[in-house]
Amino acid sequence: xxxxxxxVALGAALVLGTLATTAHAVAAPAQPTRTGGLYAPxxxxxxxxxxxxxxxxxxxxxxxxxCMPGATGxxxxxxxxxxxxxxxxxxxxxxxxxxxxxxxTREWNPFVVTADGVWQGKRVSYTYxxxxxxxxxxxxxxxxxx
Amino acid sequence: xxxxxxxVALGAALVLGTLATTAHAVAAPAQPTRTGGLYAPxxxxxxxxxxxxxxxxxxxxxxxxxCMPGATGxxxxxxxxxxxxxxxxxxxxxxxxxxxxxxxTREWNPFVVTADGVWQGKRVSYTYxxxxxxxxxxxxxxxxxx
Numbered sequence: 319x320x321x322x323x324x325x326v327a328l329g330a331a332l333v334l335g336t337l338a339t340t341a342h343a344v345a346a347p348a349q350p351t352r353t354g355g356l357y358a359p360x361x362x363x364x365x366x367x368x369x370x371x372x373x374x375x376x377x378x379x380x381x382x383x384x385c386m387p388g389a390t391g392x393x394x395x396x397x398x399x400x401x402x403x404x405x406x407x408x409x410x411x412x413x414x415x416x417x418x419x420x421x422x423t424r425e426w427n428p429f430v431v432t433a434d435g436v437w438q439g440k441r442v443s444y445t446y447x448x449x450x451x452x453x454x455x456x457x458x459x460x461x462x463x464x
Numbered sequence: 465x466x467x468x469x470x471x472v473a474l475g476a477a478l479v480l481g482t483l484a485t486t487a488h489a490v491a492a493p494a495q496p497t498r499t500g501g502l503y504a505p506x507x508x509x510x511x512x513x514x515x516x517x518x519x520x521x522x523x524x525x526x527x528x529x530x531c532m533p534g535a536t537g538x539x540x541x542x543x544x545x546x547x548x549x550x551x552x553x554x555x556x557x558x559x560x561x562x563x564x565x566x567x568x569t570r571e572w573n574p575f576v577v578t579a580d581g582v583w584q585g586k587r588v589s590y591t592y593x594x595x596x597x598x599x600x601x602x603x604x605x606x607x608x609x610x
Contacts, residue, residue, distance in 0.1 A: 363581030435509035
């Protein structure tokens with residue numbers, strides 16, 4: 319809308335040579351708003367807890383992770399976590415389901431990991447349930463290792 | 465379940481005087497798991513963006529906020545934000561809808577703020593839509609002031 323109005327104002331300036339600047343100023347928002355800066359924001363909360371699902375699991379650990387401009391947060395190794403997420407382009411499934419040669423028992427003592435927030439401007443809400451702590455140790459990658 | 469088994473084991477110990485310890489040991493989890501530490505975790509991602517709803521708004525800014533053990537995160541003023549959240553016991557509604565004498569125009573140019581993560585061990589997923597930037601400036605408190 320601003321740009322259309324601006325284009326109309328420019329046309330008016332070319333034809334009439336008057337009032338173009340005023341028309342453009344009116345089209346601008348009444349109050350300045352802060353924008354997001356140079357990069358798309360990345361800010362995440364990662365949790366781990368014992369239970370079957372996001373709704374029922376008790377959150378035992380929770381950390382924050384920011385990847386832009388620098389890798390920071392309460393995550394114990396934000397650099398490795400951000401590097402891993404960049405490698406998989408923010409696809410958390412690729413982190414938790416990476417194949418491995420590790421042999422695990424098959425008992426059901428589930429652990430849930432979650433990721434919520436924003437990855438490069440896109441909303442993230444991810445949940446994955448590991449069958450037991452062995453499967454979890456195998457599949458947490460650097461991202462969920464906290 | 466563990467505690468029930470423990471109680472049963474204790475009863476058995478009182479009556480029979482044997483095997484109680486063994487029964488309790490079996491009830492314990494097979495593999496040690498890391499627990500959450502001394503305090504319930506608090507880790508949040510706060511976002512702000514222009515739009516009508518969480519689903520449609522473009523995330524313009526996103527910050528992380530941790531309140532335990534210390535107030536940290538990419539939030540510009542984590543101490544004030546954590547203090548405000550503690551005052552309202554983590555009730556984000558109390559932050560965004562606090563009454564004020566400010567007069568705002570009523571045009572619809574909505575801004576959405578969100579909070580996701582964990583507040584003192586409890587999952588949080590909060591969304592609030594401000595009608596315009598004036599209403600937002602009025603209702604963001606210290607929490608959403610980033």
